[in-house]
Amino acid sequence: MIDDFPFMRMALEEARRAADMGEVPVGAVITDADGALLARGHNRVIADRDPTAHAELIAIRQAARVLGSERLTGCDLYVTLEPCAMCAQAIAFARMRRLYFGADDPKGGGITVGARIFDRDTTHHRPEIYGGILDAPAAGLLKAFFARRRGGGSPMDGADE
């Protein structure tokens, strides 16, 4: 575990906000090409009644609004959980520079398992990818959340676990 990631700590704060709202606890932060904070968000699928309202998509859309561009060239994303295929593909479309993520998601991830978005020749941009960043607290939040519910399921596959 690498310990010195202030923006991942901020993403963890976002994840905690999601948990407080009864949402699957995932948070995301985007920094610009100078390393300054650009956007932050957390999972809001239930609150917004929006199946696409994952932390990453919320932060990407917000960052694009702030920059006035559909491209987030040079920008970095910090997210507490391995992105799903939807979010990974959005990261590719946005041409982001680096992806830092926390815990792996063996049941619903789209990078290290399953769709493996960045290994496909239909994906035309691949960021630098760094996993396992502050993964212990990120996984702990998810574990505590799902322990309060019954059963298993993938963290990012909706709210019915």
Added chain:
Amino acid sequence: MIDDFPFMRMALEEARRAADMGEVPVGAVITDADGALLARGHNRVIADRDPTAHAELIAIRQAARVLGSERLTGCDLYVTLEPCAMCAQAIAFARMRRLYFGADDPKGGGITVGARIFDRDTTHHRPEIYGGILDAPAAGLLKAFFARRRGGGSPMDGADE
């Protein structure tokens, strides 16, 4: 080519609107469990400065707002082009019943090529899928659009082709 799909014709109208705006011409329509129109949209990546503003995601988010639910159970999606991995995963999250799509997208699709979202065990819902619906006019719109630009690229990989 199957010819009797009024909602796919409506999706083609949406695609033409996108073309008129200088956007990659893709359109989408969602019907509810009774087969009534619920939402329609077209690609707005450039207009909205939003890398996630594909026709399908716009229609899914609109339908979820209308229904007040992050689940579109029993709803069907009509889209003029094979969805990318981002949109295919969103279709899975929304638990849609059927997906009808027009032209294949060999360079950027997420169903018949590449990520093949609905063939992965990390995808926890698979709609019924029908491809090639009114594919000739859908492909014609895309071909005409890209003929006005130089080069190739995937239809849904942004605006830089």
